[in-house]
Amino acid sequence: MDKKVLKNVNVDDKQVLVRVDFNVPVDDEGNVTDATRVEAALPTIKYLLKHDAKVILMAHFGRPGGEVKEDLRLDPVAQVLSNKLNKKVTKVDDTVEEDAQKAVANMEKGDVVLLENTRFNPGEKKNDPEFSKQLAQFADIYVNDAFGATHRAHASTAGVADYVDEAVAGFLIQNELETMGQAVYNPEHPYVAIIGGAKVSDKIGVIETLIEKVDALLIGGGMANTFIAAQGYETGDSLVEEDKIDLAGELIEKAKAKGVNLVLPEDVVIADDFAADADNKAVPADEIEEGWQALDIGPKTIEKFSAVLKDAKTVVWNGPMGVFEMDAFAKGTNQVAKTLANLDAMTIIGGGDSAAAVKKAGLESEMTHISTGGGASLQFFEGKPLQAVEALDNK
Secondary structure, eight states: OOBOBGGGSOOTTOEEEEEOOOOOOBOTTOOBSOOHHHHHHHHHHHHHHHTTOEEEEEOOOSOOTTSOOGGGOSHHHHHHHHHHHTSOOEEOSSSSSHHHHHHHHTOOTTOEEEOOOGGGSTTTTTTOHHHHHHHHTTOSEEEEOOGGGTTSOOTTTTGGGGGSSEEEEOHHHHHHHHHHHHHHHSOOSSEEEEEOSSOSTTTHHHHHHHHTTOSEEEEOSTHHHHHHHHTTOOOTTOOOOGGGHHHHHHHHHHHHHHTOEEEOOSEEEEESSSSTTSOEEEEETTOOOTTOEEEEEOHHHHHHHHHHHTTOSEEEEESOSSOTTSGGGOHHHHHHHHHHHTOSSEEEEOSHHHHHHHHHTTOGGGSSEEOSOHHHHHHHHTTOOOHHHHTSOBO
Protein backbone atom coordinates (compact mmCIF):
# COMPACT_ATOMS: atom_id res chain seq x y z
CA MET A 1 0.00 0.00 0.00
CA ASP A 2 1.51 3.31 -1.10
CA LYS A 3 -0.44 5.47 1.36
CA LYS A 4 0.61 6.31 4.89
CA VAL A 5 -1.13 4.27 7.56
CA LEU A 6 -1.75 4.82 11.25
CA LYS A 7 1.45 3.14 12.39
CA ASN A 8 3.53 5.46 10.16
CA VAL A 9 2.75 8.48 12.36
CA ASN A 10 3.24 9.39 15.99
CA VAL A 11 -0.15 9.82 17.64
CA ASP A 12 1.03 10.04 21.27
CA ASP A 13 -0.82 12.83 23.09
CA LYS A 14 -2.15 14.15 19.75
CA GLN A 15 -5.60 15.41 18.82
CA VAL A 16 -6.72 12.91 16.18
CA LEU A 17 -9.74 13.44 13.94
CA VAL A 18 -11.07 10.09 12.70
CA ARG A 19 -13.61 9.57 9.93
CA VAL A 20 -15.51 6.35 10.71
CA ASP A 21 -18.40 4.60 8.99
CA PHE A 22 -21.26 4.49 11.49
CA ASN A 23 -24.02 4.37 8.87
CA VAL A 24 -25.68 1.43 10.65
CA PRO A 25 -29.19 -0.02 10.32
CA VAL A 26 -31.71 0.95 13.02
CA ASP A 27 -35.24 -0.21 13.85
CA ASP A 28 -38.38 1.96 14.12
CA GLU A 29 -37.45 2.92 17.68
CA GLY A 30 -34.00 4.05 16.56
CA ASN A 31 -32.13 1.12 18.11
CA VAL A 32 -29.06 -0.13 16.23
CA THR A 33 -29.86 -3.57 14.80
CA ASP A 34 -26.40 -4.42 13.42
CA ALA A 35 -23.25 -2.97 15.01
CA THR A 36 -20.77 -4.52 12.54
CA ARG A 37 -19.55 -1.15 11.29
CA VAL A 38 -19.06 0.17 14.82
CA GLU A 39 -17.08 -2.96 15.71
CA ALA A 40 -14.97 -2.57 12.56
CA ALA A 41 -13.76 0.85 13.79
CA LEU A 42 -12.70 -0.41 17.25
CA PRO A 43 -9.10 -1.45 16.46
CA THR A 44 -8.23 2.07 15.26
CA ILE A 45 -10.04 3.80 18.13
CA LYS A 46 -8.51 1.50 20.76
CA TYR A 47 -5.01 1.98 19.31
CA LEU A 48 -5.39 5.76 19.58
CA LEU A 49 -6.67 5.55 23.16
CA LYS A 50 -3.77 3.29 24.10
CA HIS A 51 -1.47 6.06 22.88
CA ASP A 52 -3.23 8.73 24.98
CA ALA A 53 -4.64 10.52 21.96
CA LYS A 54 -7.70 12.74 22.11
CA VAL A 55 -10.06 11.01 19.70
CA ILE A 56 -12.59 13.10 17.74
CA LEU A 57 -14.87 10.90 15.61
CA MET A 58 -17.03 11.98 12.70
CA ALA A 59 -19.49 9.98 10.63
CA HIS A 60 -22.53 10.29 8.39
CA PHE A 61 -25.84 8.58 9.05
CA GLY A 62 -28.64 8.18 6.51
CA ARG A 63 -29.55 10.82 3.95
CA PRO A 64 -30.64 13.99 5.72
CA GLY A 65 -30.03 16.14 2.62
CA GLY A 66 -27.88 18.78 4.26
CA GLU A 67 -30.29 19.65 7.06
CA VAL A 68 -30.86 18.55 10.65
CA LYS A 69 -33.19 15.55 10.94
CA GLU A 70 -33.90 14.52 14.53
CA ASP A 71 -34.29 10.83 13.64
CA LEU A 72 -30.84 10.81 12.02
CA ARG A 73 -28.82 12.01 14.98
CA LEU A 74 -25.92 9.79 16.07
CA ASP A 75 -26.99 9.37 19.72
CA PRO A 76 -27.94 5.65 19.40
CA VAL A 77 -24.57 4.93 17.78
CA ALA A 78 -22.72 6.81 20.53
CA GLN A 79 -24.44 4.59 23.08
CA VAL A 80 -23.40 1.41 21.25
CA LEU A 81 -19.81 2.67 20.90
CA SER A 82 -19.69 3.60 24.57
CA ASN A 83 -20.75 0.05 25.49
CA LYS A 84 -18.19 -1.49 23.14
CA LEU A 85 -15.34 0.67 24.48
CA ASN A 86 -16.56 0.43 28.05
CA LYS A 87 -15.99 4.16 28.47
CA LYS A 88 -17.89 7.41 28.06
CA VAL A 89 -18.29 8.78 24.54
CA THR A 90 -19.23 12.45 24.47
CA LYS A 91 -21.73 12.96 21.67
CA VAL A 92 -22.17 16.62 20.65
CA ASP A 93 -25.20 18.16 18.91
CA ASP A 94 -23.41 19.84 16.01
CA THR A 95 -20.38 19.15 13.80
CA VAL A 96 -18.16 22.26 13.85
CA GLU A 97 -20.16 24.86 15.74
CA GLU A 98 -20.18 25.94 19.39
CA ASP A 99 -21.07 22.59 20.95
CA ALA A 100 -18.32 20.74 19.10
CA GLN A 101 -15.71 23.43 19.67
CA LYS A 102 -16.42 23.54 23.38
CA ALA A 103 -16.34 19.74 23.79
CA VAL A 104 -13.05 19.43 21.88
CA ALA A 105 -11.46 22.31 23.81
CA ASN A 106 -12.28 20.54 27.09
CA MET A 107 -10.88 17.15 26.04
CA GLU A 108 -8.21 15.36 28.02
CA LYS A 109 -5.95 12.48 26.94
CA GLY A 110 -7.94 9.35 26.23
CA ASP A 111 -11.26 11.17 25.77
CA VAL A 112 -13.62 10.32 22.89
CA VAL A 113 -15.90 12.90 21.28
CA LEU A 114 -18.38 12.01 18.52
CA LEU A 115 -19.41 14.92 16.30
CA GLU A 116 -22.98 15.08 14.99
CA ASN A 117 -23.96 13.60 11.60
CA THR A 118 -21.67 15.24 9.02
CA ARG A 119 -24.44 15.18 6.41
CA PHE A 120 -26.48 17.67 8.46
CA ASN A 121 -24.07 20.20 6.97
CA PRO A 122 -24.78 21.05 3.29
CA GLY A 123 -21.02 21.44 2.76
CA GLU A 124 -20.36 17.73 3.40
CA LYS A 125 -21.56 16.21 0.13
CA LYS A 126 -20.39 19.25 -1.86
CA ASN A 127 -16.87 18.72 -0.49
CA ASP A 128 -16.99 22.39 0.49
CA PRO A 129 -13.50 23.73 1.36
CA GLU A 130 -14.93 25.93 4.13
CA PHE A 131 -16.52 22.96 5.91
CA SER A 132 -13.35 20.90 5.34
CA LYS A 133 -11.27 23.64 7.01
CA GLN A 134 -13.69 23.83 9.96
CA LEU A 135 -13.34 20.07 10.51
CA ALA A 136 -9.56 20.26 10.14
CA GLN A 137 -9.33 22.78 13.02
CA PHE A 138 -9.88 19.85 15.40
CA ALA A 139 -6.95 17.81 14.08
CA ASP A 140 -3.25 17.41 14.64
CA ILE A 141 -3.64 14.25 12.56
CA TYR A 142 -6.50 13.06 10.34
CA VAL A 143 -7.25 9.33 10.08
CA ASN A 144 -9.72 7.98 7.54
CA ASP A 145 -11.13 4.61 8.58
CA ALA A 146 -14.49 4.79 6.79
CA PHE A 147 -13.90 2.32 3.97
CA GLY A 148 -17.59 2.30 3.04
CA ALA A 149 -17.35 6.00 2.15
CA THR A 150 -13.97 6.01 0.37
CA HIS A 151 -15.50 6.10 -3.11
CA ARG A 152 -16.99 9.53 -2.41
CA ALA A 153 -15.05 12.80 -2.23
CA HIS A 154 -16.92 14.53 0.59
CA ALA A 155 -15.59 17.13 3.02
CA SER A 156 -15.10 14.66 5.88
CA THR A 157 -13.65 11.88 3.71
CA ALA A 158 -11.41 13.76 1.27
CA GLY A 159 -11.53 17.56 1.58
CA VAL A 160 -10.34 17.68 5.18
CA ALA A 161 -7.08 15.92 4.20
CA ASP A 162 -5.97 19.08 2.36
CA TYR A 163 -5.97 21.16 5.54
CA VAL A 164 -4.16 18.94 8.05
CA ASP A 165 -0.46 18.24 8.57
CA GLU A 166 -0.85 14.47 8.32
CA ALA A 167 -3.61 12.39 6.71
CA VAL A 168 -3.38 8.59 6.98
CA ALA A 169 -5.43 5.41 6.64
CA GLY A 170 -6.76 3.62 9.72
CA PHE A 171 -6.49 -0.12 10.31
CA LEU A 172 -9.81 -0.95 8.67
CA ILE A 173 -8.98 0.78 5.38
CA GLN A 174 -5.48 -0.67 5.45
CA ASN A 175 -6.86 -4.19 5.93
CA GLU A 176 -9.55 -3.75 3.23
CA LEU A 177 -7.09 -2.51 0.61
CA GLU A 178 -4.34 -5.01 1.38
CA THR A 179 -6.66 -8.04 1.43
CA MET A 180 -8.77 -7.10 -1.58
CA GLY A 181 -5.67 -5.82 -3.36
CA GLN A 182 -4.34 -9.36 -3.42
CA ALA A 183 -7.42 -10.51 -5.33
CA VAL A 184 -7.30 -7.54 -7.68
CA TYR A 185 -3.57 -7.43 -8.42
CA ASN A 186 -2.18 -10.87 -7.61
CA PRO A 187 -4.95 -13.51 -7.55
CA GLU A 188 -4.21 -17.20 -7.36
CA HIS A 189 -5.93 -19.09 -10.19
CA PRO A 190 -8.48 -20.46 -10.90
CA TYR A 191 -10.01 -17.02 -10.18
CA VAL A 192 -13.82 -16.95 -10.09
CA ALA A 193 -16.11 -13.93 -9.70
CA ILE A 194 -19.77 -14.18 -8.70
CA ILE A 195 -21.84 -11.14 -9.59
CA GLY A 196 -25.48 -10.74 -8.62
CA GLY A 197 -27.89 -8.08 -7.46
CA ALA A 198 -30.77 -6.40 -9.20
CA LYS A 199 -29.28 -4.38 -12.04
CA VAL A 200 -26.68 -4.88 -14.76
CA SER A 201 -26.26 -1.09 -14.94
CA ASP A 202 -24.78 -1.03 -11.40
CA LYS A 203 -22.17 -3.65 -12.31
CA ILE A 204 -21.20 -2.96 -15.96
CA GLY A 205 -17.78 -1.56 -15.08
CA VAL A 206 -16.87 -4.37 -12.71
CA ILE A 207 -18.05 -7.09 -15.11
CA GLU A 208 -15.99 -5.58 -17.96
CA THR A 209 -12.92 -5.37 -15.70
CA LEU A 210 -13.35 -8.90 -14.34
CA ILE A 211 -13.72 -10.43 -17.80
CA GLU A 212 -10.11 -9.32 -18.38
CA LYS A 213 -8.91 -11.12 -15.23
CA VAL A 214 -11.02 -14.09 -14.15
CA ASP A 215 -11.20 -17.68 -15.35
CA ALA A 216 -14.95 -17.90 -14.71
CA LEU A 217 -17.75 -15.42 -14.12
CA LEU A 218 -21.03 -16.55 -12.54
CA ILE A 219 -24.05 -14.28 -13.05
CA GLY A 220 -27.13 -14.48 -10.80
CA GLY A 221 -29.72 -12.24 -9.18
CA GLY A 222 -32.16 -9.93 -10.95
CA MET A 223 -29.44 -8.84 -13.37
CA ALA A 224 -29.29 -12.37 -14.80
CA ASN A 225 -32.75 -11.76 -16.31
CA THR A 226 -31.27 -9.17 -18.66
CA PHE A 227 -28.68 -11.76 -19.79
CA ILE A 228 -31.50 -14.31 -20.24
CA ALA A 229 -33.34 -11.77 -22.42
CA ALA A 230 -30.10 -11.17 -24.38
CA GLN A 231 -30.17 -14.84 -25.39
CA GLY A 232 -33.57 -14.26 -26.98
CA TYR A 233 -35.64 -15.93 -24.26
CA GLU A 234 -38.93 -14.69 -22.84
CA THR A 235 -38.67 -13.33 -19.28
CA GLY A 236 -42.35 -12.93 -18.28
CA ASP A 237 -42.76 -10.26 -15.61
CA SER A 238 -39.14 -10.53 -14.42
CA LEU A 239 -37.06 -7.44 -13.74
CA VAL A 240 -35.23 -6.72 -17.02
CA GLU A 241 -33.30 -3.62 -18.05
CA GLU A 242 -34.53 -3.31 -21.62
CA ASP A 243 -31.89 -0.70 -22.50
CA LYS A 244 -29.10 -3.04 -21.34
CA ILE A 245 -30.09 -6.18 -23.27
CA ASP A 246 -27.71 -5.42 -26.17
CA LEU A 247 -24.89 -4.70 -23.71
CA ALA A 248 -25.52 -8.01 -21.93
CA GLY A 249 -25.23 -9.73 -25.32
CA GLU A 250 -21.92 -7.92 -25.97
CA LEU A 251 -20.59 -9.04 -22.56
CA ILE A 252 -21.49 -12.66 -23.38
CA GLU A 253 -19.52 -12.36 -26.64
CA LYS A 254 -16.61 -10.58 -24.96
CA ALA A 255 -16.29 -13.38 -22.37
CA LYS A 256 -16.36 -15.95 -25.17
CA ALA A 257 -13.61 -14.13 -27.07
CA LYS A 258 -11.47 -13.95 -23.92
CA GLY A 259 -11.97 -17.64 -23.13
CA VAL A 260 -13.74 -16.78 -19.87
CA ASN A 261 -16.32 -19.31 -18.66
CA LEU A 262 -19.39 -17.03 -18.30
CA VAL A 263 -21.99 -19.11 -16.47
CA LEU A 264 -25.59 -17.91 -16.70
CA PRO A 265 -28.62 -19.47 -15.00
CA GLU A 266 -29.73 -22.73 -16.58
CA ASP A 267 -32.90 -22.68 -14.49
CA VAL A 268 -34.63 -20.15 -12.23
CA VAL A 269 -37.19 -20.10 -9.45
CA ILE A 270 -40.20 -18.14 -10.67
CA ALA A 271 -43.13 -16.76 -8.67
CA ASP A 272 -46.56 -15.49 -9.66
CA ASP A 273 -46.12 -12.44 -7.40
CA PHE A 274 -43.31 -10.53 -5.71
CA ALA A 275 -44.25 -11.83 -2.27
CA ALA A 276 -42.86 -14.25 0.32
CA ASP A 277 -45.94 -16.47 0.11
CA ALA A 278 -46.32 -16.42 -3.69
CA ASP A 279 -46.69 -19.66 -5.62
CA ASN A 280 -43.25 -20.59 -6.94
CA LYS A 281 -41.54 -23.29 -8.99
CA ALA A 282 -38.23 -23.99 -10.71
CA VAL A 283 -38.26 -23.87 -14.52
CA PRO A 284 -35.59 -23.83 -17.27
CA ALA A 285 -34.31 -20.30 -17.92
CA ASP A 286 -35.90 -20.32 -21.38
CA GLU A 287 -39.35 -21.22 -20.03
CA ILE A 288 -40.32 -18.25 -17.84
CA GLU A 289 -44.08 -17.90 -18.23
CA GLU A 290 -46.11 -14.77 -18.81
CA GLY A 291 -47.30 -13.35 -15.46
CA TRP A 292 -44.42 -14.99 -13.55
CA GLN A 293 -41.09 -13.50 -12.48
CA ALA A 294 -37.67 -14.99 -11.76
CA LEU A 295 -36.67 -14.38 -8.11
CA ASP A 296 -33.81 -16.85 -7.55
CA ILE A 297 -31.46 -19.18 -9.40
CA GLY A 298 -32.73 -22.76 -9.71
CA PRO A 299 -31.32 -26.09 -8.37
CA LYS A 300 -29.50 -27.01 -11.63
CA THR A 301 -27.83 -23.58 -11.68
CA ILE A 302 -26.79 -24.00 -8.04
CA GLU A 303 -25.16 -27.33 -8.99
CA LYS A 304 -23.46 -25.74 -12.00
CA PHE A 305 -22.12 -22.83 -9.92
CA SER A 306 -20.88 -25.22 -7.22
CA ALA A 307 -19.06 -27.33 -9.81
CA VAL A 308 -17.21 -24.28 -11.16
CA LEU A 309 -16.37 -23.04 -7.67
CA LYS A 310 -15.01 -26.31 -6.28
CA ASP A 311 -11.54 -25.86 -7.84
CA ALA A 312 -11.31 -22.09 -7.34
CA LYS A 313 -8.36 -20.59 -5.46
CA THR A 314 -9.61 -16.98 -5.44
CA VAL A 315 -13.29 -15.99 -5.35
CA VAL A 316 -14.87 -12.54 -5.20
CA TRP A 317 -18.61 -12.21 -4.66
CA ASN A 318 -20.74 -9.10 -5.04
CA GLY A 319 -24.53 -9.26 -5.07
CA PRO A 320 -27.08 -11.92 -4.01
CA MET A 321 -28.43 -14.63 -6.31
CA GLY A 322 -32.06 -13.78 -5.66
CA VAL A 323 -34.46 -12.04 -3.31
CA PHE A 324 -32.67 -13.53 -0.30
CA GLU A 325 -34.69 -11.46 2.18
CA MET A 326 -37.60 -13.84 1.46
CA ASP A 327 -36.86 -17.41 2.58
CA ALA A 328 -38.57 -18.92 -0.48
CA PHE A 329 -36.03 -17.19 -2.74
CA ALA A 330 -32.91 -17.37 -0.58
CA LYS A 331 -31.76 -20.88 -1.51
CA GLY A 332 -29.41 -19.81 -4.32
CA THR A 333 -27.70 -17.15 -2.22
CA ASN A 334 -27.43 -19.43 0.82
CA GLN A 335 -26.01 -22.28 -1.23
CA VAL A 336 -23.36 -20.04 -2.78
CA ALA A 337 -22.41 -18.89 0.73
CA LYS A 338 -22.17 -22.51 1.94
CA THR A 339 -20.08 -23.52 -1.07
CA LEU A 340 -17.63 -20.66 -0.46
CA ALA A 341 -17.43 -21.51 3.24
CA ASN A 342 -16.15 -24.98 2.36
CA LEU A 343 -13.54 -23.94 -0.21
CA ASP A 344 -9.80 -24.06 0.26
CA ALA A 345 -9.54 -20.63 -1.37
CA MET A 346 -9.30 -16.90 -0.74
CA THR A 347 -12.95 -15.81 -0.50
CA ILE A 348 -13.77 -12.11 -0.59
CA ILE A 349 -17.30 -10.84 -0.05
CA GLY A 350 -17.84 -7.37 -1.47
CA GLY A 351 -19.99 -5.80 1.22
CA GLY A 352 -23.62 -4.73 0.86
CA ASP A 353 -26.26 -7.43 0.36
CA SER A 354 -23.69 -10.21 -0.15
CA ALA A 355 -22.22 -9.48 3.28
CA ALA A 356 -25.72 -9.37 4.80
CA ALA A 357 -26.54 -12.73 3.20
CA VAL A 358 -23.36 -14.37 4.53
CA LYS A 359 -24.08 -12.96 7.97
CA LYS A 360 -27.70 -14.15 7.83
CA ALA A 361 -26.41 -17.64 6.97
CA GLY A 362 -24.04 -17.48 9.98
CA LEU A 363 -20.99 -18.10 7.79
CA GLU A 364 -18.99 -14.87 8.16
CA SER A 365 -16.19 -16.57 10.12
CA GLU A 366 -15.69 -19.02 7.23
CA MET A 367 -14.81 -16.30 4.69
CA THR A 368 -11.34 -14.83 4.17
CA HIS A 369 -12.64 -11.27 4.07
CA ILE A 370 -16.01 -9.53 4.23
CA SER A 371 -15.78 -5.93 3.07
CA THR A 372 -17.58 -3.21 5.04
CA GLY A 373 -18.30 -1.21 1.88
CA GLY A 374 -20.42 -2.48 -1.02
CA GLY A 375 -20.04 0.54 -3.33
CA ALA A 376 -16.40 1.10 -2.39
CA SER A 377 -15.41 -2.55 -2.92
CA LEU A 378 -17.23 -2.58 -6.26
CA GLN A 379 -15.30 0.51 -7.38
CA PHE A 380 -12.05 -1.04 -6.15
CA PHE A 381 -12.67 -4.25 -8.12
CA GLU A 382 -13.53 -2.08 -11.11
CA GLY A 383 -9.99 -0.74 -10.92
CA LYS A 384 -11.08 2.84 -10.30
CA PRO A 385 -9.29 4.97 -7.69
CA LEU A 386 -11.09 5.53 -4.37
CA GLN A 387 -11.19 9.31 -4.07
CA ALA A 388 -10.92 9.47 -0.29
CA VAL A 389 -7.91 7.12 -0.31
CA GLU A 390 -6.26 9.21 -3.03
CA ALA A 391 -6.54 12.24 -0.71
CA LEU A 392 -4.34 10.61 1.97
CA ASP A 393 -0.58 11.20 2.30
CA ASN A 394 1.77 9.07 0.24
CA LYS A 395 4.40 7.06 2.07
